[in-house]
Amino acid sequence: MMFRSNNLAARVFERQILTPRPGTSVNLVRLFYENLVPSCTIYDVDCPDHGFHKFTDDGQYLVSFSRNCQDLIVYRPTWFSFSCKEEDCDSHSLPEKAKRFDSFFTQLYCVSLASSTEYICRQFFLYVQSHQFGLFATCTARCIDAPTTEGAIDEIPSIEKITFYLVRLEDGVILDEKAFCNDFVSLAEIMGVSFYEDLLCILSLRYQTLHVLQILNSGGLVDVRNIGIFCREDDELFLNTHAQITQGGYFLSGIKQRLLSFVFRRIWNEEADPTLRVQHLKEFYFRFQDFVDFIMWKMQFLDRHHLLIRFGHMDKGVDRITIQHPTFFAVYNMETTEIVAFYEDSSEELYSLFEQFWGDFHCSRNSLHANFISSHCNNIYALDEYRCMKNSANSTSQFMKMMISSLPVNCQTPCPSPYLDLSLFQYNHKLFPIFHHVHSAERPVEFTSRRQPNVLNFKIKSGPEAGVPDGRPERSSLFRFHPYLPLALSIQRTNMQPTVVNIHFRR
């Protein structure tokens, strides 16, 4: 076993002369991130007062929204440059003119997405990496006392207009838009929308319909199918041409009918003993109305043809829309319109599939970062922590339920930055959750290299440089890491005070 030096120059030389083991050249190159760390900070940079949302996964753009949530502003991450004519440049600190926001970011354009009565949903952004398209959403305020509409669930609030915009990020041109009127789509944390390759699925909670759309290469959004009342394209035509059935009749929606028939067939086929079969069927009929009252709560793509849909009963009488437990999961094949599998959220079988194949639930991440976002499926340190969490849980069944409650998976991608890769660095990610990157501003986040666990590699302090005077409440910071450059932003936002932005970079 050859001793590998941690020295940067030695590593560069080794890269020239040593061939890494097959398939590991990327891993070896990623080790360079241990040497190039964002340890330098520019505190309280003078920058426009925008909400910096996210770096795109290819690192080409920084997406941000104006404070009034009506404009989209996109920056290109660059790098500062300045020249120093002295002999010993390293000891010099950065000149003041380099310590600016536009040393690192160039504004590309500012586009107005929302009209005066609408606002951009700040948490909603999907990136189509292949074409550098961005999907954004605007909505109007919630309607109180919305009129009852046929087919709508009245307990679910109605929003006058929700519009999805497909924007070409290169130049800010709005390529297409799709509007939903008097409807409700859960936009917070991208809960109501799923994305896979070029397919988009939007769940209309109010009308209980899944709208499947395709993003064309040219930038159009086209309807592919709607699943809800009808499953196949010709269902509506068929039912309408047989009017004598619908008069005085009662049809369940297509997706509900598929679900109920699957459950019935399963009970019928599973039990060989006729007496037991009748018993199970009786239980099913007893709960029949519960099944009929199910609503589709959330969904995700499993592949181009399959959806994982979560069903449950709405919690009525509360301000926020929540769902009661137990909830149920169904795998639906859009081509054959059949339900493939159906589980309750306490199912051990579903949990074991979740534990073993977590990566396949997150299949929408087909990007080059997919292998490097740490999870218990691809990282031994994450697996170690997962096992500790599992063993220390009070009740296994509660732990399983808690894990399964994260399904269907949001298509928010965690940041692919190598500094957040658990196989390269160790950091307290309980204080620094992988999705939201919210951290208390007063404590610096310490990063330790895995290969040298006793030595602090670098730390990021997001609070003010001089510290916080006593008596002031602790504030929390949001972090935005660039996917591959040693560059990060820490942002403290409070309502009444201006945003404080720090830039962390490698000098």
Place this chain on the structure above:
Amino acid sequence: MGSLLADWPSYNPHNFSQIRPADPSAQPSKLTPITYHPTHNRTLPPPNQVISTETRHILLRRFYQKSVEKLRPKRAASDNLTPDHGSKQLRGAFADGCN
């Protein structure tokens, strides 16, 4: 080979000077590799076999596998309830029990 190596820089000028070129009669280009032929045809693939990658990922395959196990009828075929998928049959007046 052979004398070629002797011209290369080396610590000791006598290195590589003893090497003789390989036996010229056994030139590699004229050698045919030994081929092996099977003595039976029990392991031949079927003539129309095509090997391709499974398009469904493992998670979906597991879902299907488990559902096939559950839906496989466990009693006589006459009791089988698998519906006719292809056609949508017109039914009579809808049962009241669905309310």
